[in-house]
Every structure is written in structure tokens, then in C-alpha cells.
Amino acid sequence: MGGHYAKKRxxxxxxxxxxxxxxxxxxxxxxQISTTMIKATPSILKALEGKRDLDKVGKGENFCMPxxxxxxxxxDLEKHERSKPHKKRLKYLAEPQYSHAEAEMAGGLGSYVxxxxxxxxxxLGLMTTRHKDEVKDLETQLxxxxxxx
Numbered sequence: 471m472g473g474h475y476a477k478k479r480x481x482x483x484x485x486x487x488x489x490x491x492x493x494x495x496x497x498x499x500x501x502q503i504s505t506t507m508i509k510a511t512p513s514i515l516k517a518l519e520g521k522r523d524l525d526k527v528g529k530g531e532n533f534c535m536p537x538x539x540x541x542x543x544x545x546d547l548e549k550h551e552r553s554k555p556h557k558k559r560l561k562y563l564a565e566p567q568y569s570h571a572e573a574e575m576a577g578g579l580g581s582y583v584x585x586x587x588x589x590x591x592x593x594l595g596l597m598t599t600r601h602k603d604e605v606k607d608l609e610t611q612l613x614x615x616x617x618x619x
Contacts, residue, residue: 497537497538497539498538500559500562500563500567501567501568501569503535503536503538503563504563504567504588505567507535507536507563507590508588508589508590526540527540527541527542528540528541528542528543528546532544532546532547532598533598534547534550534551534556534598535598536556536559536560536563536598537550537555537556537559547598551598563588563590564587564588565587566584566585566586566587566588567585567588569585572585
């Protein structure tokens with residue numbers, strides 16, 4: 471009646487395989503992207519210039535900075551800008567990011583003050599290679615306004 475069963479061929483309790491699978495396409499977290507976008511104000515244009523990098527998707531020409539993703543061509547980038555994950559990422563980046571200082575204040579080490587919204591140098595929707603001409607115009611306007619003052 472009871473016979474020999476074949477061995478299961480699944481990854482049950484193989485933790486290194488599960489870890490590798492969960493981190494296979496790991497990208498930067500939102501707080502890391504937010505800090506690099508705030509700190510890297512002069513280099514935003516260089517990032518949007520579309521450097522030719524043969525190791526990246528689409529030779530590194532079509533890049534979405536808020537999502538930290540490269541695309542094969544401009545139509546894929548435009549399609550991505552209309553997508554729900556991109557819009558969610560923009561909304562999430564507009565909110566203040568949770569920091570260690572805020573966690574300590576909430577835990578009782580100091581008085582809690584709600585954080586301010588992050589101030590980005592350029593509107594979040596314009597931080598893709600498709601809008602690099604608009605970004606250059608904005609930068610020239612900012613430079614001319616700062617010279618006049």
C-alpha cells in the first residue's frame with residue numbers, strides 16, 4: 471500500500487536561495503534617492519545628460535531619477551512616466567522621509583517636531599532625461615535671477 475515517494479524538488483528551507491531571490495532586483499530605497507536628489511543639485515543635469523554607458527539598459531540614455539531606473543528608448547520612458555508606480559514614487563518622494571533623529575524624538579529622546587517637506591531643486595516630474603531641455607531652461611533662469619540680486 472504505502473510506497474516510496476519521490477523527493478520534492480522545491481526550495482523549502484533553502485535560505486540562501488530565498489535571500490538571493492528577494493534581493494535579485496533590489497534598487498535604492500526612497501530615502502536614499504531623496505537624499506541624493508537633494509544633495510546632488512549641480513550634478514542633476516549631468517545625470518540627465520544621458521551619458522553613454524554600454525553596461526546599462528538602453529546605453530544609459532533614458533533614465534528616471536525618482537525611480538532610479540533605465541529604459542531602452544524614450545517611448546518606454548514616456549510610458550513609465552504615465553504609469554501608476556512612477557506616480558506613486560513621486561507622491562512618496564514629496565513626503566518628508568523618516569530619519570533616525572525623528573525616531574529618537576518619537577521614542578522619548580527629545581521633543582517631537584514634525585519634519586518639513588523636502589525641498590528639491592527641480593520639480594520632481596521633470597527629473598527624467600526626457601525633460602532635460604526644460605531643466606536647462608530652469609537652471610538658466612535661476613542663475614540669471616541669482617545674478618540680478
